[in-house]
Amino acid sequence: MTKKCILVVEDEQAIREMIAFGLHRAGFEVVQAESSQQARERIADRLPDLIVLDWMLPDLSGLEFARSLRREEMAGRVPIIMLTARSQEDDRVGALDSGVDDYMTKPFSARELVARIKAVLRRTAPEGDSDEVSANGLVMNLASHRVTANDKLVELGPTEFRMLRFFMTHPDRVYSRGQLLDHVWGGNVFVEERTVDVHVLRLRKALARTGHDRFVQTVRGAGYRFSIAE
Ligand code: CA
Secondary structure (H helix, E strand, O other), X not given: XXXXXXXXXXXXHHHHHHHHHHHHHOOOEEEEEOOHHHHHHHHHHOOOOEEEEXXXXXXXXXXXXXXXXXXXXXXXHOOEEEEEOHHHHHHHHHHHHOOOOEEEEOOOOHHHHHHHHHHHHHHHOXXXXXXXXXXXXXXXXXXXXXXXXXXXXXXXXXXXXXXXXXXXXXXXXXXXXXXXXXXXXXXXOOOOHHHHHHHHHHHHHHHHHHOHHHHEEEEOOOEEEEOOOO
């Protein structure tokens, strides 16, 4: 299993390094940022598995940063643990409202933080909680985002990847376009239902070389289904 990558965003160097040290020791890969701006750059370089985000940052506050991330397609899916000072405890509700997965009040020990991180990662893990899903020669590695069909690499855009992941983890059931929008795009974005068809087409095209496109089935008047049954 590949190491999970945690992005630690905290401007106070001593605290950031204490956290990084504890996470390293617990077997995580750690990337550090001292501002929201720097965090953006780190995320662009590599999408982390979880973000530990301090509320008080020199530029954008952690709360505003979390809100802006939530509007993004890929980064919006990364779980966030917010670090708050005791004086901000009243604002925790606001933090949870903005899509933060958990929060910790300073001071805390690295051991407590590691336990919280593991709990959040377990809770937010893709369905099945295994690194790989496969169906008839189609193999999707959820950690590395690598998809192969009969051992040939399949190139997928981010939306097609999430769509295929949803299909493969929820096989043999029909989903309407509206349901697919909720599950694949997330409920609070405005996308027309027709967009679903466009991405289904792209997904089929990517899978056509090996004939796996036939598993992505149209159910007339209802929606789509992923099934390896012919
Ligand atoms: Ca701070």
